[in-house]
Amino acid sequence: MNNPIIKKQTRLSSVWIIPLIAIVVSLWFVVQHYMQRGTEIEIRFESAEGIEAGRTLIKTLNVEVGVVTQVEINQDLKTVRVLARIKSQAEDLLRQDSQFWVVKPRVGSKGISGLGTLLSGAYIELEPGNDYPGKTSFIGLENPPLTPANKKGLNIYLISDSAASLNAGDPVLFKGFEVGQVTQIEILNASQLKTSLFIESPYDKMVTSHTRFYNASGISLHINAQSVAMHTDAMETTLTGGIAFDLPKFAKPGRQVVDGTEFTLYADRQSIDKHPYQYSADYLLLFDRSVRGLNVGEVVEYRGIKVGSVIDIDFKYLPKEQFEQAQNPKVPVLIRIDPGRMIDEDGPKSADKLTKLLRTHINRGLKAALKTGSLVTGQSFIQLDFYPDLAAGTMQKVGRYHSIPTTADDLDSLISNMTAFTHKLNQLPLEQSVEQINQTLAGVNKTVSSLEQTVNSLNKLVQSTDNFVGSEALNELPVKLNQLIEATQTSLNNLTSDSGLTNELNNTLLKLKSTLNSVQRAADKVEQKPNSVIFGADKHSDLIPGSDK
């Protein structure tokens, strides 16, 4: 009997292959899951309105790139922390300057946006930036960015005294077309504001060094010595506000500007035509007479050619001591002259050059005069001119401005008019006139003598009339008239109420009235029953009075 050979099995049973395979597959699934679950990022928002963990998606260009996994309040208790997973294939979008904001329904002056999220629910928009990738912590924006980060265009800044009715998001117009947006408004100091604009490409090429920006909000109405003018830009900016830019009239396009260039923001369209040049020089005029009729904005002319405008009339330009000490304090008027107009030079040094030139001319007799522009409205303007008859003045420094000597020009014009009048008076042919008057007097004498003759004739006429009045025929006239009146009276009496004629007339009238009533009834009958004309009226018998007793 053979003993069974017992072999010790050292190899693992092949049954274990199945659990092994299962473990390998599970591990592969787990690794796969971890490989594909994507990057976890953190976004901070001021509130989590519309965001739900597990449901709110993260989208770029409407393509789903991730999902919110967790929403919690930060430790500062003022902001929320949104944790989200971005798909591994979208990790490249997480750049240093990528931006996140919540897309939800919004109503604003630019219209209604995000209506699609009413049904689908809010989502977070990821806008990838241009920087290098690898960032995982972001600060979310409360509102969508006004200008997309990767959009081409030009960022410029406008400096102004006030930003009346301007808001971030307002349009920037060029000849009525929207070419950009106001992105930000900052306060620089107590009197200056800085407005940031973004001009979209390709319109950024329209902005050159000679471009002037102006506030296009509302309607501007100007009445001055020359005209009445009204100006509005697009209806949208009239209602909501906006900025427009343009080249001043007759200005050449300047050189291209670079990102971050600063411009001045003018109050309206008229202002840029008043001072189309970038550089200008301010001068103070001190008038020793009333400046009534002169308004801020009126023109300054040199012998009829516009060279600047009045920018302010105020005593603040007068040094304090000067007002207190002077016996007859003068009225200060601040004017702005464009060197570009007078010496055709628009640069940083042109103002000094103009001042130097004016100083020379002032020494030769140049003065500023207040002139009446319109006799109807009484508007005045400033005229620069040479007055060789008057003593030449000098340019002085008053406060921080140079002053130009002034004169009262209206009086001059009055005197010259008077001179012309006297001259014409001298030329009048007075001697001839006296001779003519003498002749006229002689004619009058003749007329008077013929008048006497006429009076004599009249006297004769009156005498003959007297004779006529005394005649018998005329005396009999009243008696005959009386007879006539009596006869008339008798005739009238015959016509009184008792007379047969009146009675007859009355009776006829009554009969006529009765007949007309019958006709009226007949007409009524025909109207009620038109066929009664042919078939006769209904043969209803009349009511019998007392029949119902």
Add this chain to the structure above:
Amino acid sequence: MKRKLGLLVVIFSCFLFGCASEPPQIKYYLLPYQSLEQTTSNIQLEINVAEYLKQDSLVIENEQSELTFAHYHRWAEPLELLIHRYMSKQLLKQLTVPQRLDKTKLIIEIERLYGSVNGKVYLSGYWWIEKHQTDGIERHYFNFQQPQLEAGYRSFVDSTADLLTRLASQVNHELN
């Protein structure tokens, strides 16, 4: 053919005869005539009637208080003239002091004069004396009604005459 034509003529004639019924005759009325002993009069009288009375038809009020204008019963002449004639004679008869109406004029305004199916005859209005002086006018209002003795238009006319006689009495009474 001839027979058919004859039949047609007979039928057509029947239609025409059917239409030709005898209509009631129109009757005309006057107020009763009055003979007078006195032949001279200096009374000036003016009668004015309401507009609806200025026509030939006699006016009757039905059960619903609506006025109907009789077609077959008419005044023989305008009502104003009838009343004027009747009243003139009545006043001549009744006025005890006719001098009161010397150089003046009596004006009578008739507002209501009609009968009714329930037998009552209505007469109302006002009168005044027009003096030459322009002092105020004193209006005397009257409002008479009287049942008529029997049914029918003749009796209505008689009752109207009775009411006018009463009016003349009132004028006489007021003037005294």
